[in-house]
Amino acid sequence: xxxxLFFILCFYSGSFILDLVADLLNVSxxxxxxxxxxxxxxxxxxxxxxxxxxKENTAFNIASSSFMMLLTIPFILLGGFNYIDRxxxxxxxxxxxxxLLFFGLLSLISLIAGLPFSIYKTFVIxxxxxxxxxTVKTFIMDFLKAVVLGAILGALVLSALLWFFARFEGMAWxxxxxxxxxxxxxxxxxxxxxxxxxxxxFEPLKNKELKEAIEKYVNEQNxxxxxxxxxxxxxxxxxxxxxxxxxxxxxxxxxxxxxxxxHTVKELVAVVAHEVGHYKKxxxxxxxxxxxxxxxxxxxxxxxxxxxxxxxxxxxxxKLSIYASLLFxxxxxxxxARMFSMAGNIFSRKHEFEADKYAVDTTADNKDxxxxxxxxxxxxLSNLTPHPFKVFLEYSHPPVLRRIxxxx
Numbered sequence: 001x002x003x004x005l006f007f008i009l010c011f012y013s014g015s016f017i018l019d020l021v022a023d024l025l026n027v028s029x030x031x032x033x034x035x036x037x038x039x040x041x042x043x044x045x046x047x048x049x050x051x052x053x054x055k056e057n058t059a060f061n062i063a064s065s066s067f068m069m070l071l072t073i074p075f076i077l078l079g080g081f082n083y084i085d086r087x088x089x090x091x092x093x094x095x096x097x098x099x100l101l102f103f104g105l106l107s108l109i110s111l112i113a114g115l116p117f118s119i120y121k122t123f124v125i126x127x128x129x130x131x132x133x134x135t136v137k138t139f140i141m142d143f144l145k146a147v148v149l150g151a152i153l154g155a156l157v158l159s160a161l162l163w164f165f166a167r168f169e170g171m172a173w174x175x176x177x178x179x180x181x182x183x184x185x186x187x188x189x190x191x192x193x194x195x196x197x198x199x200x201x202f203e204p205l206k207n208k209e210l211k212e213a214i215e216k217y218v219n220e221q222n223x224x225x226x227x228x229x230x231x232x233x234x235x236x237x238x239x240x241x242x243x244x245x246x247x248x249x250x251x252x253x254x255x256x257x258x259x260x261x262x263h264t265v266k267e268l269v270a271v272v273a274h275e276v277g278h279y280k281k282x283x284x285x286x287x288x289x290x291x292x293x294x295x296x297x298x299x300x301x302x303x304x305x306x307x308x309x310x311x312x313x314x315x316x317x318x319k320l321s322i323y324a325s326l327l328f329x330x331x332x333x334x335x336x337a338r339m340f341s342m343a344g345n346i347f348s349r350k351h352e353f354e355a356d357k358y359a360v361d362t363t364a365d366n367k368d369x370x371x372x373x374x375x376x377x378x379x380x381l382s383n384l385t386p387h388p389f390k391v392f393l394e395y396s397h398p399p400v401l402r403r404i405x406x407x408x
Contacts, residue, residue, distance in 0.1 A: 004332070005314035009073065011334040016069050018338075018393065023058045026383070026390040030054065035384055037404055041374050050381040053129050060125060064117045071113060079316035081106075085324060096162045099323025100155055106327070107154075111147065118143075126237065129381060134236045142236075145198050157183060158323075165306055165322045173299040180299075181292055192245040192252050201232045202254065210265050214253065217269050221362060223276050225251045234258050239380050242268075244275050251279075262379055267372040270359050274369070277358030283351040290347065294340045298333060305329045348396040356407050366407045373400050 030051045034042055042050075075081070088101040122139060126132035134142075160179050165172040187195075196202070205211045205228040214228055226246060233241065233256030240259035245252045253272060260268065278284055305311055307320040311328050360366045377384065377400045386399050397403075 002310065002314040004308075004311045005076075008076070008314060008331045008334075012069070012073065012331065015334060015338060016065060019065060020062060022387070022390045022393045023062055025387040027055055027058050029385055029387040029390075030383075031385055035401055037401060038374060038378070038384065042378055046378065046381075049129065050378075050383070053125075053381045054383045056125055056128075060117075060121060064114075067117070068113070076315060081315045081324065081327075082317045085317060085319070085321070089319075095166065095322065096159050099162050099321070100158060102321075102323050103154070103158055103327070104151070107150075115143075131237050131239055133234055133238060138236065142199060149195065149198070153187075158326075161326065162322055165303070165325075170303065173296075173303040176299050177292075177296045180295055184292075189246065196245070200235070202229045204228065205230050205255070207260060207265075210260065210268055213265050213269050214272050217273060217363070218253075218276065221273075221276055221280070223251075223279065225253055227252050229254045230257050230260060231255070232257055240376060242271050242275065244279070258379075262375060263372060264368070266363075266365070266368040267375070270363055270365075270368040270372050273359035273363050274355045276362075277355035278351065280358060281351065281354050283355065287344070287347065287351075290344060298336075301333065301336075302326065302329045305332065342393060345392075345394065345396050349391075349398045352397050352403065353406055356403055360407045369407060370404050373403055376400075 032048075034044065034047050038047075084105055085102060088098050088105060091098070091101070093101070119139070122132055122134055126134075157180070160183075161176050164175045164179065168175055205214075211228055218225055229252055231254050233239070238258055240256050240262060242253075242255045242259055245254060253275070255268065255271075259271070263271070302325075305328070306322055306325045308325065309320070311332070312320055312324065315324075315328055317324060356369060359369050363369070376382070382400060384399070384401060386395065391399060398406075
């Protein structure tokens with residue numbers, strides 16, 4: 001067996017098994033005993049509902065990932081990528097256009113394969129547990145917008161990468177990295193103004209008392225923002241959230257309308273304080289730096305596998321190409337990507353603890369932050385007792401009970 005094929009199959013199946021073990025352990029860690037911190041917040045029926053929600057989602061995730069694995073491995077072994085390459089090459093376009101068609105057709109196949117699962121998740125599972133507010137029309141429009149937007153942005157990035165690798169060869173990875181840095185920063189600036197409004201409606205915060213309370217807090221913290229907005233999250237789901245977008249003076253605070261409905265003004269200020277803590281503690285900058293550093297390493301390693309005959313033999317390809325090299329390297333990169341993801345999650349969980357502490361210290365009250373965390377967990381049917389292995393492998397946020405304990 002080709003050595004590259006051997007490692008790719010091991011990495012791919014190993015990742016699947018790792019996720020499967022984590023999911024099974026996570027389900028087994030559920031308990032019928034309600035944690036004392038949530039007594040009076042969670043009634044017994046809703047707590048049982050949250051555990052059933054976890055089990056159903058876990059079964060769904062296992063089914064969908066099993067399907068994709070059973071689709072991908074035979075596709076590799078039977079030379080599916082070569083059939084796609086032969087087809088797109090038959091048009092005799094240049095290498096960049098051919099590469100765009102190659103990735104475009106593969107993306108279309110992936111979209112079609114995943115669409116039934118997305119539909120089932122939205123209209124069966126989320127509907128069953130009272131979260132779904134998405135209409136069929138909204139679902140279709142979201143899907144089409146995402147496809148068009150992804151195609152435009154993806155084509156831009158892929159075209160640049162293909163051109164750099166064809167033009168500069170050994171030094172191409174540096175130019176690719178510089179392009180990605182500029183592109184990511186550009187997206188961060190335009191997303192709040194041009195991209196996000198394509199999917200949701202953003203309007204100035206209507207609650208005058210809440211607006212004044214948040215403005216008072218951010219002014220006390222000398223934290224400049226472009227504006228305070230509420231988003232129509234209820235258009236798609238009853239789940240709640242809040243987030244910041246933009247950088248510098250262009251930062252925006254966005255609260256889901258569902259979050260505003262379910263929390264007190266003080267609790268919402270605590271949620272905002274937590275997000276401010278991320279900026280004040282430079283968490284955003286640190287995570288961006290880590291992301292850009294790992295991207296540089298990935299591009300450097302990728303440059304060493306451009307047009308590698310052994311790698312192309314593993315995928316039963318007739319000819320070498322830069323565009324296929326990028327895709328095939330991604331399979332080899334799987335274990336490193338997984339390790340970087342887990343390391344990133346460790347930093348992220350640490351940052352969440354620090355942001356919680358910042359919120360408590362600057363609002364001079366831990367009760368509002370604790371109450372906000374509890375309500376968010378109950379409203380979203382969050383798993384209160386995830387297995388430590390699942391947390392280590394996937395969680396970017398610490399389990400809520402650990403967060404409450406830290407600030408109590």
